[in-house]
Amino acid sequence: MSIYIPGRVRMAVGLSGMTRRNFLKSAAAVGAASLAAPAVVRAQSGVTLRFLNNETSVASQAALKKACDDYESKFGVKIIVDSSPISGTMQKVMAAVAAGQPYDIMTSGFIAGILEYIHAGAIVPVTDLVKKYDWGKKAAWEYQGENWYYPFDYNLVVNYYRKDLYAQKGLKIPETWDDFLKNCQALTVVNGGNVDVGGCVIPLASDSSTNWASFGNMFAEGAELFDKDWNVVFDQGENADRATRFLDFYGELYKTMPPGMNAVSYAQLMSLFATGKAAHSVYSGRLVEALETTNPELADKYGIFPSPGSTGQKALSYAFDGFCVGKSNQSEEAIKFLQWFAEEHYVDWLLSAWMNNHPARLDIYENERWKSHPMIKKHWNTMMTMKSYIEGDNIKIMAIDTSGPSIDMRACNVFNANVMPEMLQQKVLGNASSADCVAATAQRIRSVI
Known part of the structure; x- marks a missing residue:
């Protein structure tokens, strides 16, 4: 990539x-x-x-x-x-x-x-x-x-999971993001008040890895940045509700993640899963290559699934x-x-x-x-x-830099400015409300484009 x-x-x-x-x-x-x-x-x-x-x-x-x-x-x-x-x-x-x-x-x-x-x-x-x-x-x-x-x-950004851990805990591949959250909570290992093994890793650093990998659940929920005329609608009507629900969900997922997530990027997304420090990770097919190279035992114990929305919709960032x-x-x-x-x-x-x-x-x-x-x-x-x-047509394939009615620099400028990763940071590092994060992000998008 x-x-x-x-x-x-x-x-x-x-x-x-x-x-x-x-x-x-x-x-x-x-x-x-x-x-x-x-x-x-x-x-x-x-x-x-x-x-x-x-x-x-x-x-x-x-x-x-x-x-x-x-x-x-x-x-x-x-x-x-x-x-x-x-x-x-x-x-x-x-x-x-x-x-x-x-x-x-x-x-x-x-x-x-x-x-x-x-x-x-x-x-x-x-x-x-x-x-x-x-x-x-x-x-x-x-x-x-x-x-x-x-x-x-x-x-394609798929969710990797540990089949062996799922079997041990009696877990099933999640159909909704509530299912996914429960699986992540069940697989989180806490020692001395700190997360030792993360339930998942979904990045939030201000870089292209977050833009690429972290918004599959938001796309599955149907939140959109622009309408057909390039008006910013992220904070309007049902889009605002969808984006707010996504941030509430991400805030709960963040509690299951290992420490240092503000610095996690491409390499760490692979290594945390390959070394057993995370039960789920988002990544492309390269993670399979990393398993074969660094931990071949795990190369027989992983599975993949798309990012779910709140009611069973599915999507992939790409x-x-x-x-x-x-x-x-x-x-x-x-x-x-x-x-x-x-x-x-x-x-x-x-x-x-x-x-x-x-x-x-x-x-x-x-x-x-x-x-x-x-x-x-x-x-x-x-x-x-x-x-x-x-x-197939049952899985949405979307990306921050392809948002909007056509390929255009406006969506790319949102990608380049790391607007969406910083929304995640405001939510989980700045302790802002999801609604305030959505409103601030929409204004930032308007200024960027």
């Missing part, structure tokens, strides 16, 4: 005299052609592409290097990969644009970051490549009538990852590479993070090489459960 670093860079980036119409016409020609031998003919030998990769695990870097070496051996196009921690991606992209040496291709995540790239003139559409495939729900979103990234995974093509003198060559990569090395790339790279492209689920991976086979039930979430 890519963590967005706020920025407000606005600049125009040239495309070596190529108009947008000519560029799209050329890209369409690329997308309409075969993805095998003809691409070899069109590849321009001697070209060097710059690739900014923020998937920095050893396996992912190795998979990308193999693909780039293969492409160079076939086409004569060299690809220099710059792997950067996810927290520095935005800064590196914008610095490269400002220096007149933009990246030709990059991995990207949150919509907030991608819209910044679009508004800065830093990337070009990849619509024709995206339209070749069928995608899961909300994966291949459009902005200004174009697709600006080529997805490779979802980061983000995604994908590839963007930079607006550079070599954008056409970068699109050719991405087109080839999508056919020749896409599965290898997904398997480099076998559960975290939960496929957004639906044909992958029928790919025999992908299906035969030993860890995919071992955790097949989990993968198919997550697949059911992106195919």
Whole structure:
């Protein structure tokens, strides 16, 4: 997943005299052609592409290097990969644009970051490549009538729970948030007045992990930030009631959480569950990989479920990852590479993070090489459960930065300003009433947008 670093860079980036119409016409020609031998003919030998990769695990870097070496051996196009921690991606992209040496291709995540790239003139559409495939729900979103990234995974926020502890306590998978709260209370271990083992961990720090992971129950309850005309309605009518109920619920959940929650972020969400310090945690498929690596005994004892609302509605927060093509003198060559990569090395790339790279492209689920991976086979039930979430209509999939009637920077600005995480802090750290928190948050949203 890519963590967005706020920025407000606005600049125009040239495309070596190529108009947008000519560029799209050329890209369409690329997308309409075969993805095998003809691409070899069109590849321009001697070209060097710059690739900014923020998937920095050893396996992912190795998979990308193999693909780039293969492409160079076939086409004569060299690809220099710059792997950067996810927290520095935005800064590196914008610095490269400002220096007149933009990246030709990059991995990207949150919509907030991608819209910044679009508004800065830093990337070009990849619509024709995206339209070749069928995608899961909300994966291949459009902005200004174009697709600006080529997805490779979802980061669905599911609730992880300990099957063994559920069995010991006679607990059932929760259908409502009251059920969930009772389960968390039943599994909380208190020693000397302090929580030793948390019933759950749902973050509240002012960062993207909270924006991403902490509002599934609010979405399940149906609280909305905006109406169809972008009016802020979070504090209006039934929305205010729903948001207030959610905060009351979160306040009770917080009492079951381990200490130090104001500093808990991505790594701690995984480690607290993997080390047995929390009976539930919210996270994407990467938590399964963490269990296999750090505590394989628990890798046979977990289960997942969506976030429930008060009366049984279900929802998931989400983000995604994908590839963007930079607006550079070599954008056409970068699109050719991405087109080839999508056919020749896409599965290898997904398997480099076998559960975290939960496929957004639906044909992958029928790919025999992908299906035969030993860890995919071992955790097949989990993968198919997550697949059911992106195919059915009974589970809401929502996010702070996709709130509102369309993809827009207004919702992204709410995400970037950490408005919603700070609402949670006001509730449980500031001891404010839920109603006051909702009213203050709505006013903050109005000021941000």
